[in-house]
Amino acid sequence: MQSSDVLVVGKGNAALCAALAAREAGAQVTMLEAASREEAGGNSAFAGGVMRFAFGTVDELKRVTDLSDEEIATSDFGTNTEDEYFDDLFRLTSFRTDPALSELLVTRSQDTMAWLRSQGVRFVPNFGRQAAMVDGKRRFFGRLPIEVSGGGAGLVAFLDRAAEKAGIEVSYDTRAVSLVYDGERVSGVRAKRDGKMVEFTARAVVLACGGFEANPEWRARYLGPGWELAKVRGTRFNVGDGLRMALDIGAQPCGNWSGCHATGWDRYAPEFGDKSIGDQFQKHSYIFGLLINANGKRFVDEGLDFHSFTYARYGGEVLRQPGQFAWQVFDAKAKPLLRPEYRMKKMTKVTADTLEELAPKLEGVDAKAFLATVRAFNEAVMTEVRFDHTVKDGRGTRGIEPPKSNWAQRLDTPPFEAYATTCGVTFTFGGVRIDPASGQVVDVIGAPIAGLYAAGEMVGGLFYFNYPSGTGLVSGAVFGRLAGTGAAAAVIGNE
Numbered sequence: 070m071q072s073s074d075v076l077v078v079g080k081g082n083a084a085l086c087a088a089l090a091a092r093e094a095g096a097q098v099t100m101l102e103a104a105s106r107e108e109a110g111g112n113s114a115f116a117g118g119v120m121r122f123a124f125g126t127v128d129e130l131k132r133v134t135d136l137s138d139e140e141i142a143t144s145d146f147g148t149n150t151e152d153e154y155f156d157d158l159f160r161l162t163s164f165r166t167d168p169a170l171s172e173l174l175v176t177r178s179q180d181t182m183a184w185l186r187s188q189g190v191r192f193v194p195n196f197g198r199q200a201a202m203v204d205g206k207r208r209f210f211g212r213l214p215i216e217v218s219g220g221g222a223g224l225v226a227f228l229d230r231a232a233e234k235a236g237i238e239v240s241y242d243t244r245a246v247s248l249v250y251d252g253e254r255v256s257g258v259r260a261k262r263d264g265k266m267v268e269f270t271a272r273a274v275v276l277a278c279g280g281f282e283a284n285p286e287w288r289a290r291y292l293g294p295g296w297e298l299a300k301v302r303g304t305r306f307n308v309g310d311g312l313r314m315a316l317d318i319g320a321q322p323c324g325n326w327s328g329c330h331a332t333g334w335d336r337y338a339p340e341f342g343d344k345s346i347g348d349q350f351q352k353h354s355y356i357f358g359l360l361i362n363a364n365g366k367r368f369v370d371e372g373l374d375f376h377s378f379t380y381a382r383y384g385g386e387v388l389r390q391p392g393q394f395a396w397q398v399f400d401a402k403a404k405p406l407l408r409p410e411y412r413m414k415k416m417t418k419v420t421a422d423t424l425e426e427l428a429p430k431l432e433g434v435d436a437k438a439f440l441a442t443v444r445a446f447n448e449a450v451m452t453e454v455r456f457d458h459t460v461k462d463g464r465g466t467r468g469i470e471p472p473k474s475n476w477a478q479r480l481d482t483p484p485f486e487a488y489a490t491t492c493g494v495t496f497t498f499g500g501v502r503i504d505p506a507s508g509q510v511v512d513v514i515g516a517p518i519a520g521l522y523a524a525g526e527m528v529g530g531l532f533y534f535n536y537p538s539g540t541g542l543v544s545g546a547v548f549g550r551l552a553g554t555g556a557a558a559a560v561i562g563n564e
């Protein structure tokens with residue numbers, strides 16, 4: 070039997086932030102991680118690394134990252150004020166996001182980024198993916214000017230270093246299986262290590278071991294029929310263990326249990342994420358082309374908004390198409406606008422000099438119907454409106470269903486290229502209810518469960534139906550820090 074003040078289950082971003090915060094507050098901390106040292110890090114280690122936090126001025130950005138005078142003079146970073154952040158969260162979640170949780174997320178986001186920096190995390194401007202040159206200045210769009218150096222893998226590596234320095238012990242290859250609970254308080258975890266059951270006792274437990282995205286049976290059960298067919302964009306270890314353990318002792322389920330974050334993802338990507346590829350199987354530039362299903366038809370408004378505000382929902386739309394796939398089709402005009410992931414080697418791509426040559430290459434698609442769709446689309450483009458990819462330009466279509474609201478360009482300039490995508494599930498939205506004051510898990514009638522805290526993907530109530538990109542890592546850090554501080558305060562306060 071091993072014992073500690075605070076036991077943290079998982080070792081992704083939320084868990085590491087919880088562990089560091091608990092340690093900072095004076096608690097002795099142990100972490101349990103189901104994966105080996107090489108595979109550890111969860112979805113956090115697969116993340117692209119963009120971080121959405123509230124800022125209104127360049128000085129506020131400078132709390133988080135170094136910016137040279139030259140970078141400041143030649144960039145328009147825009148803003149993501151607290152009001153803008155709230156508006157995006159409320160709009161995308163159809164006003165369902167929990168007011169207390171979203172308040173914490175938004176108002177603590179900047180301070181938490183500065184705290185991460187103080188832990189040794191290095192942030193850099195996101196020049197590669199969320200900015201374009203406009204009138205001699207780099208203009209940022211999507212309200213996401215900052216990313217972690219080295220992406221999600223970099224974030225985990227920075228936090229790992231901090232945890233090691235802080236003397237936090239990690240037990241790898243140790244899968245938590247159940248909570249030690251006497252009906253009054255949680256006092257540890259039973260885990261499986263090297264084929265044997267081991268008990269870890271603790272005065273408080275923080276569960277930060279992800280959602281159920283990697284469990285096909287739970288996906289079909291909660292997200293609905295067909296979801297077992299989605300690819301998993303990240304770790305294979307998030308199978309719902311933490312949620313099951315908490316629900317088993319009466320924790321209150323909370324949030325959008327039939328909802329998840331899912332994006333377009335290479336049709337022939339492996340079943341789970343591949344760390345050597347990271348997030349590069351994604352295809353987020355569909356806003357500049359057409360999405361075509363097996364019937365040769367369009368099925369969403371590709372240009373409804375910047376991809377940051379539609380991509381997490383459109384994976385589900387692809388899953389609902391016959392055969393669970395869609396081709397993204399572009400012409401030569403769009404090519405310079407495609408994100409870096411369109412230049413990697415491992416992907417399912419076809420090219421042709423004419424649309425008639427391209428059509429039969431779109432595996433599984435009704436070629437005749439595809440050509441008719443493109444003809445109708447080309448006719449419908451509002452060519453009188455100026456195309457501008459750095460703003461929502463209002464260059465849409467007229468008279469077709471579904472419409473394309475922005476960035477509509479005729480598909481008429483060879484060579485043409487098309488990318489086959491399916492649905493890649495990122496993480497699930499359903500979780501447990503926490504007390505926003507402490508990160509403590511509450512039971513089905515709202516009473517706090519002594520000794521139990523939760524963070525990261527396990528916290529329910531923040532995201533419904535959709536999600537603004539870059540929020541997962543920031544919410545993991547905000548709620549990880551909250552749970553770690555809450556757990557340590559309870560433990561140290563009771564000495």
Ligand SMILES: Cc1cc2nc3c(=O)[nH]c(=O)nc-3n(C[C@H](O)[C@H](O)[C@H](O)COP(=O)(O)OP(=O)(O)OC[C@H]3O[C@@H](n4cnc5c(N)ncnc54)[C@H](O)[C@@H]3O)c2cc1C
Pocket residue numbers: 078079080081082083084101102103104109110111112113114115116117118119120121221243244245246277278279302303304306307308310311342347348495496524525526527538539540541542543545
């Ligand atoms: C491809 C991809 C790209 C993304 N890009 C971004 C981005 O750019 N910006 C952004 O904000 N978000 C992004 N996200 C989302 C973000 O990564 C997640 O929301 C966030 O990392 C979740 O953090 P977490 O700590 O809750 O979970 P995780 O990082 O998944 O950590 C959970 C940990 O728990 C462990 N675990 C699971 N079960 C057990 C058990 N029974 N016992 C012990 N350990 C267990 C897992 O091994 C893992 O280490 C991306 C996700 C993916 C998959």
